[in-house]
Amino acid sequence: MRKEELVQLIGSLTTEEKVGQLIQLTGNFFDAEDTVMETGPLKKIGFNEETFDLYSTGSLLNVVEPKNIYDIQKKNLAKTKHNIPLLFMADVIYGYKTIFPIPIAQTCSWNFDLIEKAAKVMAKECYDSGIHVTFAPMVDIVRDIRWGRVLESPGEDPILAREYAKSMTKGIQGDESILPQDHLAACVKHFAAYGAPIAGKEYNGVELSEEALHNVYLPSYQAAIAAGSKLVMTAFNTLNGVPCTGNKWLNQEILREEFQFPGVLISDYAAIEELKVHGYTANDLESAKMAIENTVDIDMKTSVYANHLPALANENPEIMKLLDDSVLRVLELKNDLGLFEDPYRGLDPLDFSKGKRLTTQHRQTSLQLAEESVVLLKNEQVLPLKKAEKVAVIGPYGEEKATIGFWAITGDTKDTVSLLEGLKQLADEGIVLPAFAKGCNILPASEVDQYDKYSQAIDIDIHSEETMLEEAIKVASNVDTIVLALGESTYQSGEGGSRTTPCLPKNQVKLLKALKKLGKKIILIVYAGRPLLLDEIVEDVAAILYAWFPGTMSGQALANILYGKANPCAKLSMTFPRSVGQLPIYYNSGSTGRPVQASNPNHRFASRYLDEDNSPLYCFGYGQSYTEFAYGKVELDKESMDENGTITASVTVKNTGNCAGKEIVQLYLQDIAASVVRPVKELKDFRKVILDSGEEKTLQFKITEQQLRFYSPKEGWISESGAFNLFIGKDSEDNQQQGRFYLIKN
Numbered sequence: 001m002r003k004e005e006l007v008q009l010i011g012s013l014t015t016e017e018k019v020g021q022l023i024q025l026t027g028n029f030f031d032a033e034d035t036v037m038e039t040g041p042l043k044k045i046g047f048n049e050e051t052f053d054l055y056s057t058g059s060l061l062n063v064v065e066p067k068n069i070y071d072i073q074k075k076n077l078a079k080t081k082h083n084i085p086l087l088f089m090a091d092v093i094y095g096y097k098t099i100f101p102i103p104i105a106q107t108c109s110w111n112f113d114l115i116e117k118a119a120k121v122m123a124k125e126c127y128d129s130g131i132h133v134t135f136a137p138m139v140d141i142v143r144d145i146r147w148g149r150v151l152e153s154p155g156e157d158p159i160l161a162r163e164y165a166k167s168m169t170k171g172i173q174g175d176e177s178i179l180p181q182d183h184l185a186a187c188v189k190h191f192a193a194y195g196a197p198i199a200g201k202e203y204n205g206v207e208l209s210e211e212a213l214h215n216v217y218l219p220s221y222q223a224a225i226a227a228g229s230k231l232v233m234t235a236f237n238t239l240n241g242v243p244c245t246g247n248k249w250l251n252q253e254i255l256r257e258e259f260q261f262p263g264v265l266i267s268d269y270a271a272i273e274e275l276k277v278h279g280y281t282a283n284d285l286e287s288a289k290m291a292i293e294n295t296v297d298i299d300m301k302t303s304v305y306a307n308h309l310p311a312l313a314n315e316n317p318e319i320m321k322l323l324d325d326s327v328l329r330v331l332e333l334k335n336d337l338g339l340f341e342d343p344y345r346g347l348d349p350l351d352f353s354k355g356k357r358l359t360t361q362h363r364q365t366s367l368q369l370a371e372e373s374v375v376l377l378k379n380e381q382v383l384p385l386k387k388a389e390k391v392a393v394i395g396p397y398g399e400e401k402a403t404i405g406f407w408a409i410t411g412d413t414k415d416t417v418s419l420l421e422g423l424k425q426l427a428d429e430g431i432v433l434p435a436f437a438k439g440c441n442i443l444p445a446s447e448v449d450q451y452d453k454y455s456q457a458i459d460i461d462i463h464s465e466e467t468m469l470e471e472a473i474k475v476a477s478n479v480d481t482i483v484l485a486l487g488e489s490t491y492q493s494g495e496g497g498s499r500t501t502p503c504l505p506k507n508q509v510k511l512l513k514a515l516k517k518l519g520k521k522i523i524l525i526v527y528a529g530r531p532l533l534l535d536e537i538v539e540d541v542a543a544i545l546y547a548w549f550p551g552t553m554s555g556q557a558l559a560n561i562l563y564g565k566a567n568p569c570a571k572l573s574m575t576f577p578r579s580v581g582q583l584p585i586y587y588n589s590g591s592t593g594r595p596v597q598a599s600n601p602n603h604r605f606a607s608r609y610l611d612e613d614n615s616p617l618y619c620f621g622y623g624q625s626y627t628e629f630a631y632g633k634v635e636l637d638k639e640s641m642d643e644n645g646t647i648t649a650s651v652t653v654k655n656t657g658n659c660a661g662k663e664i665v666q667l668y669l670q671d672i673a674a675s676v677v678r679p680v681k682e683l684k685d686f687r688k689v690i691l692d693s694g695e696e697k698t699l700q701f702k703i704t705e706q707q708l709r710f711y712s713p714k715e716g717w718i719s720e721s722g723a724f725n726l727f728i729g730k731d732s733e734d735n736q737q738q739g740r741f742y743l744i745k746n
């Protein structure tokens with residue numbers, strides 16, 4: 001339809017019908033059998049059946065079965081008065097049928113072309129299943145491993161988060177404004193800074209300076225919006241005392257004016273109703289007025305708009321104008337999806353399951369991304385395994401197929417390749433098939449109940465813990481090498497998954513310590529939705545592969561890495577702390593006026609702890625390979641530049657090992673003196689290069705004035721004349737400063 005026709009359509013709606021377009025419900029209101037994830041308060045929500053026409057509803061949340069979507073749409077069109085199709089939106093964050101590694105793992109690949117390719121696969125499967133909007137990408141920067149949603153975050157760095165935002169948005173939407181076939185609308189979330197809750201506690205308040213917001217937390221949302229994200233979702237948290245869903249500065253000044261966002265702003269689940277729970281409004285009437293004045297276009301899963309917005313709009317022409325503007329944005333989204341012409345977009349009534357069939361091609365993409373997301377944290381020359389090596393796989397994740405993470409709500413763990421299944425697939429390549437013993441449950445039986453409704457899904461073996469441990473010791477005693485597959489439960493991360501001490505479950509540590517006494521080589525594989533605290537076990541094992549939750553192809557990816565068919569190349573997108581006391585810990589921090597001096601590390605009056613080292617266990621950008629890379633001297637083509645100039649930094653990287661490998665070469669800058677203190681190091685660019693054994697490549701990085709800018713509360717985005725230190729290396733602690741240059745502004 002043309003925009004004029006949309007405006008005309010709005011003019012024909014009653015006020016209640018207009019408000020209906022701003023309401024989002026779940027499928028149960030439409031008798032859908034979907035039992036997909038409900039993440040908000042599970043209560044009947046107070047719609048007034050007399051005044052609310054169910055068939056004026058604008059959109060549905062998390063109806064994901066194609067036949068359900070078709071049937072509901074058909075019924076809705078038969079009953080709605082203006083032939084306005086429903087929008088179907090869902091949480092498909094990192095895969096619909098083919099599940100990819102969790103986002104925090106994906107960004108460890110630093111391969112954003114591959115991430116975009118994976119997002120295209122996800123979009124295709126959603127399109128074929130009739131879904132119109134996915135609530136992705138989530139681009140909340142995170143610096144605290146206690147927070148459960150690290151799982152779906154791009155990590156701690158603004159550059160990686162920005163690249164992730166762009167790649168995901170383009171993969172999901174394509175790069176045209178009218179959403180083409182095989183694509184759907186993206187919804188960047190959670191606006192804003194939901195990843196910085198005080199104490200890492202879920203839904204807790206966020207207190208951030210304007211400088212930190214602009215320099216660290218806002219760029220990734222802006223990148224998704226610049227890439228054309230059709231929707232933005234508000235965050236649950238308060239930002240400096242004001243809930244994001246009612247935050248005029250955030251939604252008007254930043255989102256609508258500074259970012260020029262023209263699309264649909266949707267609340268998070270029940271977030272409009274929660275304005276009063278925060279203590280920001282006195283009642284739902286005030287919340288409805290506050291939200292519509294913040295241009296929140298869709299009320300997800302509450303009756304606040306339905307019960308209060310019609311009267312507010314009828315009494316106040318300004319509210320009516322805001323209502324009309326919101327309805328227009330929602331109808332334009334439906335129009336961009338072509339729903340007025342084809343309300344069954346993507347669906348084939350003769351083949352509803354086409355989006356739910358795993359294809360070899362899609363599996364292959366997931367396998368490649370999983371292989372590039374697993375981080376080799378430690379390797380005392382025990383990996384890759386030799387085919388003839390006698391190996392035992394010990395641990396609950398040896399046979400576990402729930403390795404797709406908490407948010408893969410449309411995934412089926414029956415499709416997942418377990419570690420043992422992945423190893424068996426290498427049998428015809430001559431590896432000695434491993435023995436197996438579970439050793440223990442993922443969680444102690446005593447802890448399961450606290451996981452609420454998810455406790456039924458948590459596997460507790462029929463054998464006693466003692467029996468399982470004895471069996472594991474017996475099996476491990478007969479081999480050379482133990483591959484120990486441990487990790488946190490799927491239900492210990494994700495939304496509502498904050499933990500005060502995120503470490504391996506204590507029953508699993510007990511198993512590890514018992515196996516350690518056998519004196520065998522232990523290769524530890526860790527499955528987790530976040531960096532875990534590994535300090536109590538890191539010395540007990542000879543190698544660590546950090547698998548995160550690798551998705552559908554988990555076991556094949558890990559088997560290929562264990563036996564060297566895939567050479568690990570991932571590098572951490574988030575810092576691993578030594579202890580909870582260090583949190584929040586991140587690489588791009590300030591110097592302080594009293595940094596610890598290497599020459600006097602125990603000097604009392606320095607920025608340090610008495611009982612812990614300042615350094616992380618593993619730093620941002622760290623990851624090993626089966627080969628080695630040597631970096632040559634960095635050359636700068638000039639010493640200074642003006643604001644229109646550039647400086648080119650060149651470095652030669654050589655593969656000095658005996659197998660091919662991929663290296664992620666990282667360029668960091670330090671603005672030595674600025675009107676707002678800058679971090680000791682900021683990632684500004686990177687290259688992922690493939691080098692054969694003995695091969696070398698000279699890489700060039702072009703530095704522009706744009707990359708030297710920072711946000712100053714007084715002056716906005718500025719660069720300042722002065723000196724910059726330059727570091728090029730394999731990770732954020734590779735400290736050889738290799739260059740200094742000057743920006744000289746006229």
Ligand code: GLC
Nearest residue numbers: 039040091135189268269495
């Ligand atoms: C949840 C999450 C959000 C999700 C929404 C719909 O509570 O915060 O990420 O998209 O509700 O399920």
